Amino acid sequence: MQRQDTQDAPLFGEEDENNQTKRSKMSGRFVVCMVTIILLLSCDFWTVKNVSGRLLVGLRWWNQVDENGKSHWVFESKKTGSKNITSSAESRVFWLGLLVCPIFWILFVFSTVFSFNIKWLVVVILGLVLQWANLYGYVRCKVGGKSNLRNMAKNYLGVQILKRAMTQPESL
Template sequence: MILCFQDSQDSPLFGDEEDNFRQRKSAIRHPLASFFHLFFRTSAILVYILCDILSGRFIACMVTIILLLSCDFWTVKNVSGRLLVGLRWWNQVDADGNSRWMFESRKSNSVNTISSAESRIFWLGLTVCPIFWVIFVFSTIFSFNIKWLAVVIMGLVLQWANLYGYVRCKVGGGSNLRNMAKNYFSTQIFKQAMKETGGS
């Protein structure tokens, strides 16, 4: 697997939005993208929870949930990620059959700055909803409701794929993740050493 990054170093880390982008407006500039970013994923969760109450037909509920999950995957990957946070990822297979993960981010000095409200909506929806699908997977296993297992696994995989892609896009890939971890631990060790020398 080959990873390619384009301008990913210009994208701020999760806690850096306020520090690096104070000039951004907090208004929601893409209300339609923000709405559909949350609509499809929450609708799939609600249909799954309320399926036995609203309809006893398993096939109709399953097809509805899969359609909502597919619409959510496509919307988040192709529309809301680009508009709300200026990030984009995709996978392509080259002529040799190698899978290449491509990550792209909008430059921070771009004319279209990212709204902090839209960024919060995007990351909140992207991180909270997969937790529900993890809970659903365990609940179907422990309740022996095996007929739903394929649906909840599909929900988990589709939502986890978008979360994984955007997190990798935001932090710049595995090498940057390792560098961030090394820098964090070296800073902590340095602080601890300074405490010990200052206290002695």
């Protein structure tokens, strides 16, 4: 007497082999996706840092290591007297992209954490770090490499408060 349902049901141990095959295909796809995304993020970082910033806004930054092994960050901007070949629209697109991308990566970090997709957290944090590094580097180039960003913000706020105080009519 033969059971009819034995052909449909996996035999003892077969379900483990099928699950392992599915898992290995899934993990293989994850690794391929992860490596591809990391390579694309690296290409984007390099392009924005070395090409787009120089051509669109006349700024560049890099790290130099001296003979003593000490790291020095260099922030450069195009001289004001040099020929300006960039348009204001290109500059706005560059700065908008530079500001919006880290915001998206922050949203991706929260999305990854709250959806418990922890395996993607490495990729998302890498994307955030690379975008943040470009943003920081170009802001330092724009305001001057030697100046402190905190002091610049304080000075800006002080000037704005002073302007408002001077333009408001005195009430008696």
